Amino acid sequence: NAGVTQTPKFQVLKTGQSMTLQCAQDMNHNSMYWYRQDPGMGLRLIYYSASEGTTDKGEVPNGYNVSRLNKREFSLRLESAAPSQTSVYFCASSEIQGTSYEQYFGPGTRLTVT
Amino acid sequence: RKEVEQDPGPFNVPEGATVAFNCTYSNSASQSFFWYRQDCRKEPKLLMSVYSSGNEDGRFTAQLNRASQYISLLIRDSKLSDSATYLCVVNMRSGNTPLVFGKGTRLSVIA
Numbered sequence: 001n002a003g004v005t006q007t008p009k010f011q012v013l014k015t016g017q018s019m020t021l022q023c024a025q026d027m028n029h030n031s032m033y034w035y036r037q038d039p040g041m042g043l044r045l046i047y048y049s050a051s052e053g054t055t056d057k058g059e060v061p062n063g064y065n066v067s068r069l070n071k072r073e074f075s076l077r078l079e080s081a082a083p084s085q086t087s088v089y090f091c092a093s094s095e096i097q098g099t100s101y102e103q104y105f106g107p108g109t110r111l112t113v114t
Numbered sequence: 115r116k117e118v119e120q121d122p123g124p125f126n127v128p129e130g131a132t133v134a135f136n137c138t139y140s141n142s143a144s145q146s147f148f149w150y151r152q153d154c155r156k157e158p159k160l161l162m163s164v165y166s167s168g169n170e171d172g173r174f175t176a177q178l179n180r181a182s183q184y185i186s187l188l189i190r191d192s193k194l195s196d197s198a199t200y201l202c203v204v205n206m207r208s209g210n211t212p213l214v215f216g217k218g219t220r221l222s223v224i225a
Contacts, residue, residue: 033212040122042217043158043201050211058212090157094213101146101205103213105157 002026004106006091012112013081021076021109023091031094032074033103034058034066036087043090049074081113117141118216120202126222131192135219137185137202147178149187150201152218158201161187192223 004025013019025032033048035058045058049068063085065077074093078085088110094103120137127133139147147164162169164176164185175188185202202216 031211035215040217043215045212048212101163102160105159107157 004091004093004104006089006106006109008109009107010110012114013078014114015082017081018077018079019081020078021089021091021111022073023075023106024073025091025093025104026072027093027095027104028071029093029095029104030071032068033092033094034064034074034076035090035092036060036085037090037108038087046076046089078111081111083113085111086113087111117206117214118202118204120216120219122217122219124220124222126224127192128224129192129194131223132188132190133192133221134189135187135200135202135221137187137216139183139185139202139204139206139214141204141206142180142183144183144204144206146205147176147185148203148205148213149174149176149185150203150215152199152201154198158215161200189221192221194223194225197221197223 007022030051034046035043037043044060047066049055052071067075088108090108091106092103117140149161150158151161152158164178168177173190177186199218199220201218203213
């Protein structure tokens with residue numbers, strides 16, 4: 001199993017450009033998440049999708065939009081990139097199975113906005 | 115008070131040492147607790163869940179104190195390969211809901 005995959009791995013954007021970060025999971029999980037990670041700030045939740053067809057804001061949603069395309073895929077869009085959005089972006093998915101709960105992360109996308 | 119607080123470190127310890135990390139959480143109704151490990155420039159991965167009775171996995175022991183809202187991770191006989199950032203993680207609501215991550219404690223094990 002590939003687990004959680006993300007594309008692209010690296011991206012450089014100019015201020016004002018737009019882009020979509022793609023995420024897919026093959027574990028049949030209902031819930032998916034987008035985080036950003038900045039030095040000294042830890043992981044911060046941008047948006048999440050508890051199940052197909054639903055999305056909710058997290059801690060830092062401003063400047064981002066998401067789409068839960070189907071159960072497998074959850075994309076993150078930056079409409080007009082700003083230098084403050086330079087970060088590492090992680091997608092994750094999770095499911096509760098009995099008493100077990102684990103969130104699986106993708107390898108991350110390193111985004112630089114100049 | 116931040117939701118999940120950890121000492122950021124870094125902790126620099128020699129091989130073979132025992133090291134302990136602590137974490138406090140703000141929501142007394144929190145449901146489940148975890149330690150994740152993140153290697154440099156990699157994604158976080160689950161190290162172990164933390165159960166009320168405490169649990170052990172090889173050299174790693176996790177403890178939970180609900181009364182004090184405190185979680186700990188003990189690593190015995192540290193290896194060079196234990197060098198990483200350790201994230202304290204809390205599920206503050208029941209069900210399949212977003213986890214809240216601490217900022218992490220960095221550990222460097224030195225030969």
